[in-house]
Amino acid sequence: MIMRKTSLVAIAIALSLSAGCRSRTAAELPPAPVSDGTPGDQDSSTTGAIVPGSRADFLQNVPSDRIFFAFDSYSIDADSRRTLDAQAEWLNRNATVRVTIEGHADERGTREYNLALGDRRANAARDYLQSRGIVATRMQTLSWGKERPAVEGSNESAWAQNRRAVTVVPE
Amino acid sequence: MRIIPIIAAACSLAVGAAALAQTPPEAPPAQGQEASDDGQLVVDVTGGRRAALPVAVPYMPTPQPAATAAGNTQALGRQVAEIIATDLRNSELFTPIGPSGLQAVSFPQVTAPDFAYFSTTGAQNLVQGFVQANANGTITVGCYLYDVAAQTELTRQGYVVQPRDWRRGAHRCADTIYSRLTGEGAYFDTRIVYVSETGPARRRIKRLAIMDYDGANHRFLTNGQWTVLTPRFAPNQQTITFMTYQDERPRVMVYELDSGRTRPLVQASHMTFAPRYSPDSRYIIFSMAVNGNTDIYRVPVGGGTPQRLTNAPGIDTGGSYSPDGSRIVFESDRGGNQQLYVMDGDGSNQRRISFGGGGYATPVWSPRGDLIAFTRTGSFRIGVMSPGGGGERILTSGGYAEGPTWAPNGRAVMFTRGASQGQLWYVDVASGATRRVPTPLGGSDPAWSPLRD
Secondary structure, three states: OOOOOOOHHHHHHHHHHHHHOOOOOOOOOOOOOOOOOOOOOOOOOOOOOOOOOOHHHHHHHOOOOEEEOOOOOOOOOHHHHHHHHHHHHHHHHOOOOOEEEEEEOOOOOOHHHHHHHHHHHHHHHHHHHHHOOOOHHHEEEEEEEOOOOOOOOOOHHHHHHHOEEEEEOOO | OOOEEOOOHHHHHOOHHHOOOOOOOOOOOOOOOOOHHHOOOOEOOOOOEOOOEEEEOOOOOOOOOOEEOOEEHHHHHHHHHHHHHHHHHHOOOEEEEOOOOOOOOOOHHHOOOOHHHHHOOOOOEEEEEEEEEOOOOOEEEEEEEEEOOOOEEEEEEEEEEOHHHHHHHHHHHHHHHHHHHHOOOOOOOOEEEEEEEEOOHHHOEEEEEEEEOOOOOOEEOOOOOOOEEEEEEOOOOOEEEEEEOHHHOOEEEEEEOOOOOEEEOOOOOOOEEEEEEOOOOOEEEEEEEEOOEEEEEEEEOOOOOOEEOOOOOOEEEEEEEOOOOOEEEEEEOOOOOOEEEEEEOOOOOOEEOOOOOOOEEEEEEOOOOOOEEEEEOOOOEEEEEOOOOOOOEEOOOOOOEEEEEEOOOOOEEEEEEOOOOOEEEEEEOOOOOEEEEOOOOEEEEEEEOOOOO
């Protein structure tokens, strides 16, 4: 506390100081428009012809845009390897496409740990794709931790689908 | 700098008997004193507490009803008393009596209480005061604490506040009472910065928000365009650090409360997160994930070259300083699962302090230095342990909880409850009593400010 014995002079100074500090804090901002969609949720519905090298092309030619992980794990299992092999094949055919690999965790982890875990998962997928001939500069990683579940719900099925790494191709 | 003492000023402003007199406030009572003879509570943080102390809080009169930008002083006198009673009740250490149902207090009675009446209410202590409009537009809140049985005045304080800060006058009065009766620091004139949440989990809108500790004066600091996480108050309250997904580049930012400006803490191509200030407000420790490996770094608040403090393979995150700044507690999965470790401020001397199954995360050092609060993973409960690792105690039961933050006096913890739909909750460390902290929308990641200046 900055108080105790004070004189009228000190009070006058304090008052003028506080008067000068009236707009110290930022004004309340209006709510922003709600952004559409969830990052990493790639829509495969298309109209008309599919452009080679596009997201729609990617989604049509790979078994899945995502791989899944066991609880608190970032190991890539045989199923995931098959998925990533197909993704690598497509990326090798479309050598100019750059991708973002998004790593996610289920809700059963603390927020900050899950950010690190999502980073591990995204990096595990990236490292595997790199081992399949995709140069690292074509891939960036982004961890969402538990902030963007693919499926809502607090059950095994939802958690299993939320522990994932998604290869996101630009539209 | 919105609250100033009126020790001298009130003499000229307040009419008659209720002048906030010249008496200099006495020195704060010694801590831990068994001072039942001077009316002090004996608080025992580890073994519970004595029955809550009954304190009468009648409505506060005004020397003259007058309109202010915050309302009429008569109405303010009622509201101030209600806020004080609520603060005291929230602390779990007091049972407020009133303000409703108590006999009215006239202005001259503020300094000459009707002790005979208040002794019939069962109150051991009595809080009286007044609310007065000043010619310059400010408001004075006078605050007096009495011992009912001894019929003595224990302390008095006066606060001059801008009309928009009128609630702070009430909180400061409650802080004064709390400190005088417990011999400890208080926490009512504080704020919470947290993440306001709305919308379904898959597209949750997260906005930085700030409010008084009791939920009043709520205000958004960001507009929700980008997801924000884990805000923390600088101890000097000049900045807030938090993590944002702005431009899809997840990183730690520093928000200046004065200007409203936001800037990145460091220029890094990798994700930075989990920021926390040093007690002197000069440094921020944060985590950075590089190719799947996360370590803790330290950098001046203004930026610069980060100094790496951990280098174990694995996830080292969630750093929090000891109050003297000499040590840092953090979590690491280097031993197989998340456990708590303590290191010196320069990263040396790293040693594990937690060993329980299921894991530990989000450690936060108490401002008193005596305890570390944490999230028990697996069960997702909030607990405390000593900095040496002993004396573990779980504070919450039922429901998912994570992310504790300490009240500035180290007597209470706020945390997030709910895995997908977050709410802010409060737990009294001594008693384990919990209550929800009101927020207009969902809430997570609370951070408690220090006492305001």
